[in-house]
Every structure is written in structure tokens, then in C-alpha cells.
Amino acid sequence: MESILNNRPALATEVNKVAEVAGYLWQKGWAERNGGNITVNVTEYVDDAIKGMPAISEVKPIGTTLPYLKGCYFYCKGTNKRMRDLARWPMENGSVIRILDDCASYVIIADQPVLPTSELPSHLSVHNRLIEQGSPYKASVHTHPIELIAMTHNKKFLEKDVASNLLWSMIPETKAFCPRGLGIIPYKLPSSVELAEATIHELAEYDVVMWEKHGVFAVDTDAMTAFDQVDVLNKSALIYIAARNMGFEPDGMSQVQMNEMSVAFNLPK
Numbered sequence: 001m002e003s004i005l006n007n008r009p010a011l012a013t014e015v016n017k018v019a020e021v022a023g024y025l026w027q028k029g030w031a032e033r034n035g036g037n038i039t040v041n042v043t044e045y046v047d048d049a050i051k052g053m054p055a056i057s058e059v060k061p062i063g064t065t066l067p068y069l070k071g072c073y074f075y076c077k078g079t080n081k082r083m084r085d086l087a088r089w090p091m092e093n094g095s096v097i098r099i100l101d102d103c104a105s106y107v108i109i110a111d112q113p114v115l116p117t118s119e120l121p122s123h124l125s126v127h128n129r130l131i132e133q134g135s136p137y138k139a140s141v142h143t144h145p146i147e148l149i150a151m152t153h154n155k156k157f158l159e160k161d162v163a164s165n166l167l168w169s170m171i172p173e174t175k176a177f178c179p180r181g182l183g184i185i186p187y188k189l190p191s192s193v194e195l196a197e198a199t200i201h202e203l204a205e206y207d208v209v210m211w212e213k214h215g216v217f218a219v220d221t222d223a224m225t226a227f228d229q230v231d232v233l234n235k236s237a238l239i240y241i242a243a244r245n246m247g248f249e250p251d252g253m254s255q256v257q258m259n260e261m262s263v264a265f266n267l268p269k
């Protein structure tokens with residue numbers, strides 16, 4: 001079948017990473033039904049032939065104006081599509097979109113007219129900010145990790161950096177591979193402008209932010225590394241829960257041990 005991925009190995013690699021991550025999200029139980037969404041800025045893989053590809057949808061409004069996205073291209077999971085299906089058929093459960101010159105609308109260009117995720121305005125607003133900041137980050141992943149979400153049902157974990165410090169202290173890898181920790185955003189309506197704005201605000205300080213009682217939003221260079229950051233955090237949550245299930249509050253690594261880690265691994269905090 002004719003696909004934008006044919007004879008474009010670099011673009012295919014990025015989309016295949018999304019498919020691989022989608023499979024992990026399903027296997028972990030983090031992607032029930034159509035839960036979660038992934039978008040990747042693929043502009044760097046766009047050649048003249050892609051620039052010349054005609055729209056296969058009508059012009060659609062983004063709902064906001066995002067000046068840094070002019071002429072950008074994104075692979076987006078499709079709205080109402082399942083991660084477990086995307087894992088096998090990424091171009092039937094997602095599509096590539098082109099942002100138009102007004103920076104406020106887009107068209108779908110490949111492979112099929114699959115409408116992008118319901119969270120498109122928040123994902124694109126985040127990408128707009130990443131470009132504005134000159135960030136190397138190209139991927140954003142929203143998913144529903146069970147144990148991390150469960151923690152947000154307790155007010156003490158919603159205080160700034162309380163969950164972050166606890167999770168870091170469960171195993172050294174978590175601070176090494178999620179060095180900016182977990183930001184917390186109080187409950188807001190899914191897909192709302194308020195949620196998008198709060199997410200952008202918190203991403204200035206964190207790579208992974210928690211939407212209270214809903215899920216996480218993570219950014220990184222590609223879909224795989226964004227997933228890895230969430231995976232190490234959730235691993236820590238599982239260790240915490242395992243200790244609690246054995247009947248005790250885990251000691252956690254000490255502040256001295258964690259500071260030693262930060263120095264040894266040259267971590268930001």
C-alpha cells in the first residue's frame with residue numbers, strides 16, 4: 001500500500017517508535033479503550049515530495065493560534081483510536097498533519113483522513129512552546145498509569161514535589177532517568193484550555209506532569225524516551241505500594257544519598 005513511510009526510513013523509525021510505545025501502554029494497562037494520546041513533531045523528516053502532498057481533509061481549525069508551528073508536520077494518534085490497534089497499524093490509527101500558514105488551522109496529508117486526537121490543542125500548544133524555547137524535545141505522550149494516578153487520590157501527594165521526592169527515593173534509577181521529577185496539576189476538565197495552559201506552565205519545570213485523577217503528560221526527544229520517564233516513575237510507585245502491602249512505610253533513600261546521585265550523574269536538581 002502507498003504510505004508516506006515508504007522509502008523514508010527516518011520518518012518510519014519515528015512512527016514505529018510510537019507504535020512500539022503504544023503496545024507497551026496497552027500491555028501495562030495504561031491505555032484502556034481509546035485512552036491516551038501521542039503526538040510527534042516530524043518536520044525534520046519532511047522532504048519536498050511531502051511538502052507537495054495534497055490535503056486529504058478539509059481545512060480544520062486548531063482552536064488557537066500557534067505562531068511557532070507555521071509549516072510544521074506532526075504524526076498524531078487518531079481520535080477515538082485504540083493504542084492496542086495503533087501498535088500494529090500506526091498509519092490506520094493515526095495520521096500526519098500539516099499546520100497551515102495562518103498557524104491556526106491544519107490539514108491531514110497522509111495516509112488516511114484519520115482525525116487527530118481530541119487533545120490536539122493541548123499537544124500542539126506544548127509543541128509550540130517547545131519550539132519557542134529551542135527545546136530538542138519532539139514528542140508528547142499522554143497516558144493513564146494506574147499506580148501514579150492512584151497516588152493523586154491522596155491530598156498529601158498533591159503538594160509540590162512530595163510525590164516526586166518519594167518516587168525518586170524508591171530506587172536510584174528514577175532520579176537518574178526522570179531527573180526533573182513529576183509536576184502536579186490540580187484536577188481540570190480533560191481537553192480544556194485551562195488544562196493545556198497549566199500543562200505548559202508546569203512543563204517549564206518538569207518533563208512529566210500529572211493531571212490529578214486522570215493521567216500523565218510527558219515530553220522528550222522521542223516517544224520512547226518520553227515513555228521511559230513515565231515508566232521509571234510508575235516503577236517507583238509500584239515499589240512504594242509493594243512495601244506498603246508488606247505492612248510498612250518504606251524508608252526511601254536518604255536526602256544525602258539522593259544528593260550524591262545528583263552530583264555523580266550530573267543531574268539538574
Ligand code: 2HA
Nearest residue numbers: 034035036037118190
Ligand atoms: O484521548 O486520554 O484525555 C483519550 C484521553 C483524553
Ligand code: ZN
Nearest residue numbers: 035036214215
Ligand atoms: Zn486521558
